[in-house]
Amino acid sequence: MGKRKNRRGPTEAGLTxxxxxxxxxxxxxxxxxxxxxxDISVAASDDLQIPVSSALKAPKLAVNxxxxxxxxxxxxxxxxxxxxxxxxxxxxxVISVPDDEKRGQLITxxxxxxxxxxxxxxxxxxxxxxxxxxxxxxxxxxxxxxxPFSVVRQVMFTAGQAQFGNFRxxxxxxxx
Amino acid sequence: MGRAGKSRGEDAEExxxxxxxxxxxxxxxxxxxxxxxxxxxxxxxxxxxxxAPPDSxxxxxxxxxxxxxxxxxxxxxxxxxxxxxxxxxxxxxxxQPTIPCKKAGCPSIDAYDGKELTSLLSQIxxxxxxxxxxxxxxxDDVSYEVLVLTMDSAREDPExxxxxxxxxxxxxxxxxxxxx
Numbered sequence: 001m002g003k004r005k006n007r008r009g010p011t012e013a014g015l016t017x018x019x020x021x022x023x024x025x026x027x028x029x030x031x032x033x034x035x036x037x038x039d040i041s042v043a044a045s046d047d048l049q050i051p052v053s054s055a056l057k058a059p060k061l062a063v064n065x066x067x068x069x070x071x072x073x074x075x076x077x078x079x080x081x082x083x084x085x086x087x088x089x090x091x092x093x094v095i096s097v098p099d100d101e102k103r104g105q106l107i108t109x110x111x112x113x114x115x116x117x118x119x120x121x122x123x124x125x126x127x128x129x130x131x132x133x134x135x136x137x138x139x140x141x142x143x144x145x146x147x148p149f150s151v152v153r154q155v156m157f158t159a160g161q162a163q164f165g166n167f168r169x170x171x172x173x174x175x176x
Numbered sequence: 177m178g179r180a181g182k183s184r185g186e187d188a189e190e191x192x193x194x195x196x197x198x199x200x201x202x203x204x205x206x207x208x209x210x211x212x213x214x215x216x217x218x219x220x221x222x223x224x225x226x227x228a229p230p231d232s233x234x235x236x237x238x239x240x241x242x243x244x245x246x247x248x249x250x251x252x253x254x255x256x257x258x259x260x261x262x263x264x265x266x267x268x269x270x271x272q273p274t275i276p277c278k279k280a281g282c283p284s285i286d287a288y289d290g291k292e293l294t295s296l297l298s299q300i301x302x303x304x305x306x307x308x309x310x311x312x313x314x315x316d317d318v319s320y321e322v323l324v325l326t327m328d329s330a331r332e333d334p335e336x337x338x339x340x341x342x343x344x345x346x347x348x349x350x351x352x353x354x355x356x
Contacts, residue, residue, distance in 0.1 A: 017193045024200040031207035042216060051324040055217040055331070140218070145321035149314040152323070156351065160223045167351075168218040171324055 040064065042142060042170065051145035053171035062138040062168065063117050065110075067155055069095055069144050072110055074117065080109045082151065095147055097154055105157045114139075114162035139164040219327055221349045241304045243346060245293070247314040247326055251276040252293050256300070285321050290329040297345045298333045310346035323351070 040059045042050055048068040066073040071081045083098045097107055122135045139159050143152055156167060246253040251273035275296065277287040301307070310330050314323055327349050332342040 017197060021193055021197065021200070024197070024204065027204060028200055028207070031204065031211050034211040034213060035207055036210070036212040036215075040216065041212075042214070044214070050216075051321045053217065053219060053324050054328045054334070055219045057218050057220065059216050059218045143320045145319065145324070147320045148316060149318045149320065149323060150316040152320050153316075153351075156223070165223045167221045167223075169221065169324065169327075171217050171219060173215040173217045 040140060040170070047144060048142065049145050050142060050170060050172045052174035054174070055171055056173070059140065059168065059170060060138070062140045063114070063121070063164065064140045064142065065114075065155065065159065066142045067144065067147060067151065069146065072107070072155070074110070074113050077113070079113050080107070093146075095151055097151060102154065105154050106161060107154055107158045110155065110158045111162050114159055114164060118163045135163075136166060137164045138166045138168060140168050140170055142170045219324070219331075219349065221327075221351055223350075241300070241307045242311065243297075243300065243307065243309065244311045244313055244352075245326060245330065246273075247288075247312065247318045247322060248273060249277075249282045249315060249317060251282065251289070252326070254293075254296060254300075282322075285319070285325060288322055288325060290325050293326070293329045294333050294345070295335070297330055298336060298343070301333075301343075301345050308344075308346055309348045309350065311350045311352050313352045 040061065042048070043066075044050065045068070047070045048066065064075050067082075069082065069084065072079045080101050081098070083096050085094045085096065086092075087094045101107055101109060118135065118137075121133075125134045141152075141155070141159075143155075159165075159167070241256045244255045246255065252275040254274040275289050275292045278289055279287040282288060297310075312323065312326060312330075314326075330346045330349065332344050332347070334342045336343040338344075
């Protein structure tokens with residue numbers, strides 16, 4: 001074959017698609033392998049690094065609360081900003097909920113938003129009468145791994161007050 | 177291409193790969209969009225007010241262990257039945273954690289001794305095989321990452337295998353309000 005081509009001269013140098021096809025087939029198989037239809041997605045960024053865990057439980061769809069180092073987002077809608085300060089003793093970064101956003105432990109804006117979500121979810125459960133849509137108070141928590149527990153606790157407390165008592169901490173599957 | 181093949185007479189016709197190429201080029205961006213390289217998982221937890229999951233044993237006659245792990249910037253303190261577990265070397269000394277950090281003051285997540293905690297909880301599980309709940313009491317400054325590490329260490333013991341799977345220790349985690 002090669003010889004024949006040479007005889008035809010350089011004018012007919014066609015594109016050798018075969019090697020490209022080989023490559024494409026390999027890429028195709030690789031991408032098909034990593035194809036996923038997961039219910040939830042994480043928009044990872046510098047301010048939202050999900051911790052690695054050895055947990056194996058698959059995530060299910062629920063109200064999604066994302067707590068990054070900068071702000072709190074519920075189901076894709078921004079709710080409030082977090083305060084970033086410097087610890088005078090250690091010089092480390094301290095993240096906290098601004099004092100005017102909370103009443104005791106309760107983060108007011110987050111509480112209002114979650115209560116709205118709870119009402120909608122309950123309404124849906126009643127209207128459809130479907131067991132699947134019944135309100136179970138499940139909330140997916142995506143938190144940055146560097147957040148102090150005080151912020152996580154206040155978010156959990158607020159969610160609990162808004163009738164979301166079942167927490168699902170989203171983690172990245174790894175060897176842990 | 178086809179015509180060129182014909183002109184060569186009886187030669188085998190070359191396979192026309194161009195349409196397949198077109199198909200593959202369209203499929204690749206589509207699959208790239210839909211593929212995920214990070215697999216996610218969840219850890220379940222409930223509020224202390226709601227209490228233990230329903231499938232835990234409610235047998236009142238049996239002695240239950242209310243296992244608690246307090247996470248501070250000194251390390252882990254394990255307590256059960258209102259008694260604090262102490263390491264032998266630390267006996268007599270007040271306010272020493274059961275499993276101290278590898279480095280004083282626990283500057284990073286690596287300083288927390290998750291492996292030691294797992295082996296200790298494994299021994300506790302030997303004594304209370306039916307117990308599945310654990311209460312975590314983290315301090316305010318403890319980072320979320322350490323919390324996840326602790327939940328991982330308390331959930332299963334990868335060193336001991338039971339039927340090919342890592343041994344389950346205390347999979348039901350309740351996070352308490354913590355110390356103010």
